[in-house]
Amino acid sequence: MLFMEALLEFLKGAQTRMHKWGVRLGAAVFTAAVVFSLKGQAPGQSSAPQGPVTYERLLKAADEPGNWLMYSHSYNSWRYSSLDQINAQNVKNLHLKWIFQGRHIEKFETTPLVVNGIMYLTRPENAIYALDAATGRQLWSYEYRNPPRTYNCCGKVNRGLAMLGNTLFMNTLDMHVVAVDARSGHEIWKTEMGDYTAAGGYAAPGAPLVVKDKLIVGMAGGEHGVNGFLDAYDTKTGARLWRFNTIPQPGEPNFGTWAGDSWKTGGVTTWNNGSYDPETNTLFWGTSNPWPDYNDDTRPGDNLYSCSVLALDPDTGKLKWFFQFTPHDLHDWDSTQIPILLDTEFQGQMRKTLAWANRNGFYYLLDRTNGKFLTAKAFVKQTWAKGFDDNGRPELIPGNEPTPEGNDHTWPGVDGGANWMSHSYSPLTKWLYVFAREEHRLFSKNAVPHPTTEEPDRPLAPGALPNAGAYDPAMGGAKTQNFGAPEESWGKVIAIDPGTGTVKWEHRVLTPPWGGVMATGGNLVFGGTLEGVVFALNSTTGERLWTFSANGPVFASPISYLANGKQMVSIPAGDLIVTFGLD
Amino acid sequence: MVAAAWVAALTLAPPLTAQSGSVRNGNAAAGKAIFDGKGGCSSCHSIGDRGASLGPDLGDIGITRTPKSLRLALTDPDAEIFKEYYTVVVETKAGETIRGLALNEDDLSIQIRDINGYPRSFLKDDLKSAHREQRSLMPSYASRLSGTEMDDVVAYLRTLKGPPLPADAKRPRQPHHAYSDVSFLNRIGRDAEERPDSLVNALEIPAGATVAEIGSGTGYFTWRLAEKVGLRGKVFAVDVQQKMLDLTAQAVKKHQLSNVQLVLGGDHDPHLPAASLDLVFIANAYHEFADPGAIIAAVNRALKADGRLVIIEFAEGRPFGPQDKAERMTINQIRAEIEPLGFELDRVLELLPIQHGLIFTKRP
Numbered sequence: 042m043l044f045m046e047a048l049l050e051f052l053k054g055a056q057t058r059m060h061k062w063g064v065r066l067g068a069a070v071f072t073a074a075v076v077f078s079l080k081g082q083a084p085g086q087s088s089a090p091q092g093p094v095t096y097e098r099l100l101k102a103a104d105e106p107g108n109w110l111m112y113s114h115s116y117n118s119w120r121y122s123s124l125d126q127i128n129a130q131n132v133k134n135l136h137l138k139w140i141f142q143g144r145h146i147e148k149f150e151t152t153p154l155v156v157n158g159i160m161y162l163t164r165p166e167n168a169i170y171a172l173d174a175a176t177g178r179q180l181w182s183y184e185y186r187n188p189p190r191t192y193n194c195c196g197k198v199n200r201g202l203a204m205l206g207n208t209l210f211m212n213t214l215d216m217h218v219v220a221v222d223a224r225s226g227h228e229i230w231k232t233e234m235g236d237y238t239a240a241g242g243y244a245a246p247g248a249p250l251v252v253k254d255k256l257i258v259g260m261a262g263g264e265h266g267v268n269g270f271l272d273a274y275d276t277k278t279g280a281r282l283w284r285f286n287t288i289p290q291p292g293e294p295n296f297g298t299w300a301g302d303s304w305k306t307g308g309v310t311t312w313n314n315g316s317y318d319p320e321t322n323t324l325f326w327g328t329s330n331p332w333p334d335y336n337d338d339t340r341p342g343d344n345l346y347s348c349s350v351l352a353l354d355p356d357t358g359k360l361k362w363f364f365q366f367t368p369h370d371l372h373d374w375d376s377t378q379i380p381i382l383l384d385t386e387f388q389g390q391m392r393k394t395l396a397w398a399n400r401n402g403f404y405y406l407l408d409r410t411n412g413k414f415l416t417a418k419a420f421v422k423q424t425w426a427k428g429f430d431d432n433g434r435p436e437l438i439p440g441n442e443p444t445p446e447g448n449d450h451t452w453p454g455v456d457g458g459a460n461w462m463s464h465s466y467s468p469l470t471k472w473l474y475v476f477a478r479e480e481h482r483l484f485s486k487n488a489v490p491h492p493t494t495e496e497p498d499r500p501l502a503p504g505a506l507p508n509a510g511a512y513d514p515a516m517g518g519a520k521t522q523n524f525g526a527p528e529e530s531w532g533k534v535i536a537i538d539p540g541t542g543t544v545k546w547e548h549r550v551l552t553p554p555w556g557g558v559m560a561t562g563g564n565l566v567f568g569g570t571l572e573g574v575v576f577a578l579n580s581t582t583g584e585r586l587w588t589f590s591a592n593g594p595v596f597a598s599p600i601s602y603l604a605n606g607k608q609m610v611s612i613p614a615g616d617l618i619v620t621f622g623l624d
Numbered sequence: 625m626v627a628a629a630w631v632a633a634l635t636l637a638p639p640l641t642a643q644s645g646s647v648r649n650g651n652a653a654a655g656k657a658i659f660d661g662k663g664g665c666s667s668c669h670s671i672g673d674r675g676a677s678l679g680p681d682l683g684d685i686g687i688t689r690t691p692k693s694l695r696l697a698l699t700d701p702d703a704e705i706f707k708e709y710y711t712v713v714v715e716t717k718a719g720e721t722i723r724g725l726a727l728n729e730d731d732l733s734i735q736i737r738d739i740n741g742y743p744r745s746f747l748k749d750d751l752k753s754a755h756r757e758q759r760s761l762m763p764s765y766a767s768r769l770s771g772t773e774m775d776d777v778v779a780y781l782r783t784l785k786g787p788p789l790p791a792d793a794k795r796p797r798q799p800h801h802a803y804s805d806v807s808f809l810n811r812i813g814r815d816a817e818e819r820p821d822s823l824v825n826a827l828e829i830p831a832g833a834t835v836a837e838i839g840s841g842t843g844y845f846t847w848r849l850a851e852k853v854g855l856r857g858k859v860f861a862v863d864v865q866q867k868m869l870d871l872t873a874q875a876v877k878k879h880q881l882s883n884v885q886l887v888l889g890g891d892h893d894p895h896l897p898a899a900s901l902d903l904v905f906i907a908n909a910y911h912e913f914a915d916p917g918a919i920i921a922a923v924n925r926a927l928k929a930d931g932r933l934v935i936i937e938f939a940e941g942r943p944f945g946p947q948d949k950a951e952r953m954t955i956n957q958i959r960a961e962i963e964p965l966g967f968e969l970d971r972v973l974e975l976l977p978i979q980h981g982l983i984f985t986k987r988p
Contacts, residue, residue, distance in 0.1 A: 485816035486812075
């Protein structure tokens with residue numbers, strides 16, 4: 042233990058020294074940590090494998106609860122930590138262990154990775170920080186410099202990293218992918234995905250996903266007339282291995298669901314993270330809205346593959362099947378939620394399913410082997426669909442279309458019943474946890490920005506209902522207050538029985554959230570509200586057992602890991618990362 | 625080039641009843657005395673940087689509310705209340721009930737400013753209930769002030785038009801050339817950006833009115849104005865480009881209207897009849913006038929004594945709208961150019977998402 046204490050002392054001083062001498066010394070520190078970890082226990086680990094993050098470790102990521110090896114913790118995207126040191130009995134004693142200060146005007150939307158006692162996280166715009174996961178002390182940092190003007194729709198944010206071997210991968214707002222050495226913070230390679238200024242602007246704010254030796258990377262830009270895709274890159278070289286066009290191009294199957302030339306500018310981006318089923322070798326990834334968002338004059342048709350889930354062969358990028366949740370979307374209801382792969386009983390039979398609480402307000406259960414629709418049930422108030430046919434196609438209720446001067450009676454609102462924030466599945470309760478949004482907003486048929494409009498079109502104009510929770514650095518990062526009537530907008534954590542879509546309990550909060558949830562083996566569900574109240578709920582009953590007032594809006598999803606053998610829970614709030622432990 | 629028949633048409637318009645924007649029968653000095661004294665208004669409201677902070681600041685209430693709306697606020701404070709001023713009622717488990725205004729709230733606690741002006745914070749665990757009522761903390765003055773006193777208070781409030789204009793408020797740039805991009809004027813989504821129907825409704829133009837629109841362009845507002853004034857009213861559609869007048873004519877024809885007179889304007893003279901107009905409407909055009917001073921002076925001459933001038937411009941500093949700063953203006957820039965030409969600001973319209981809408985009346 043003496044060696045470890047000496048190392049920790051060294052780590053504590055590292056930041057000051059690095060300040061003086063740059064990152065090289067930081068690299069030396071990390072090399073020391075790795076050498077150390079090979080010899081015995083790493084600072085943050087007890088029994089999990091040490092050394093590089095191999096694909097084999099990624100496949101069994103759920104078996105390493107002390108680490109957080111990928112965005113959703115495991116390929117099935119449960120965002121479930123089996124750690125149970127912190128549990129429903131003792132969570133009342135949970136307290137703040139450390140804070141990492143982003144010192145940035147933009148909020149954190151990142152999910153940190155934790156590997157062998159080191160936390161890797163992205164800070165806006167595109168910086169990477171390596172921290173001691175026990176103390177939050179900085180080990181090194183890497184900064185990717187974007188051009189001053191980037192074409193992100195909703196803040197200069199980044200949602201996190203992927204890791205393979207000793208390499209970290211990050212997407213950038215100017216449409217690059219970078220590989221960075223996890224030991225030093227040195228850049229290994231950099232690849233341009235495409236011209237970030239084309240067609241009104243592309244960006245890549247999501248976290249990438251490693252599958253085998255490939256890096257799967259999505260892109261954003263659906264507020265402009267972009268042409269969407271999902272890419273795979275060689276993790277060693279950065280060479281592009283395949284590209285799947287999310288709008289079928291001439292000659293490809295399913296071409297022709299867009300009137301005229303509207304497919305050329307149809308949007309359909311892939312801006313969040315996906316999931317992977319090793320058993321069937323299938324990659325699942327959600328797609329965004331068709332463009333123009335709220336004006337369909339130029340794009341009659343189903344607009345494939347917008348608002349869909351794609352099932353792809355990760356080796357080739359070939360489409361296995363797709364399911365379109367919202368054909369011909371008019372409300373910006375992206376289907377970019379994280380796909381959750383679980384096996385559940387459906388009508389008396391165990392099925393391999395894909396569980397999906399969609400932005401359009403419905404919870405869907407699909408057969409993940411073939412994309413067959415099993416059931417759907419609203420999990421928030423909705424006014425637009427009376428039901429579904431056997432194929433899962435919604436039967437529309439008229440009168441929900443955006444109108445020139447605005448339609449404010451459609452539920453859910455533009456930000457949906459769910460959005461990009463992670464849901465969580467607990468094998469303990471066998472329920473799915475969703476931090477859902479209840480609200481209606483103004484839908485204006487104003488989607489085609491005129492040629493001289495600088496900003497992308499977003500329905501935030503006056504007359505819209507309060508944009509509760511706008512991130513406002515002028516307010517010290519606190520949200521601007523929600524003056525919406527309680528019956529007009531609120532948030533709720535719900536537990537859904539995945540086989541039926543039945544809501545088992547509901548925990549209501551003041552404001553529609555922008556944070557995700559994480560279930561744990563301690564019978565807890567963690568999350569944070571837009572006002573910055575970090576909470577733990579009893580995952581069986583929904584009872585709130587613990588809170589912490591971070592007073593910065595939570596725009597991210599929690600993680601849990603071990604540092605020095607002790608369970609920690611970490612969540613971004615505003616421009617801070619707050620981390621909690623028991624003692 | 626200006627048709628001669630318009631004078632005859634004008635005489636058909638009947639006398640107009642008083643509009644909401646033209647009630648001016650109170651005594652502002654007496655109103656101020658009531659505001660500071662008997663009414664007790666200043667114990668809750670500030671004016672600019674002076675006064676109490678419980679109620680909304682009234683520093684520019686004279687241009688953001690009509691006299692009708694101000695009077696309504698005095699007699700029925702709940703009628704048009706903003707959500708920020710709903711009454712928050714907090715009931716503690718100890719049995720205390722506190723009323724106030726919302727300051728902040730999360731899932732654990734709520735912060736209010738109580739009726740004495742003090743900020744207070746409560747843990748929700750300590751409360752029996754906390755809810756918001758769609759009512760104002762302000763008392764009704766219906767039985768506290770006489771009708772005349774209320775008129776006086778309204779007259780005083782109407783004098784509150786924000787801080788004086790800074791000396792450098794005028795546009796530093798030269799007027800722009802006449803706009804000719806028809807595709808921009810016909811852009812999809814223009815209705816949502818400019819809310820033309822709500823705008824024209826908000827002007828409360830009575831049927832039978834005589835209106836001129838300067839810079840009629842594609843007739844986007846022209847036909848709406850013409851529908852509003854009705855068969856007994858009349859709209860002069862002025863543009864300096866014959867191409868635009870042709871487009872205006874098409875729009876008028878499409879809506880089967882016969883009460884629009886096309887007028888080819890000059891750079892220095894809109895060619896309008898003297899002292900005959902109830903309203904002059906200029907949308908997205910003022911910034912490009914070659915000789916704005918001469919045009920606005922001519923507008924002043926063309927308006928009746930109680931006539932109104934409406935200027936709509938893309939707002940400087942908002943994230944939407946034309947990128948070219950020469951096509952945007954601030955409220956102060958508009959005021960600094962219009963007011964010295966015999967006008968005073970009557971009201972600022974608050975319904976436009978990306979534009980400023982200013983209504984001026986003639987200075988007596």
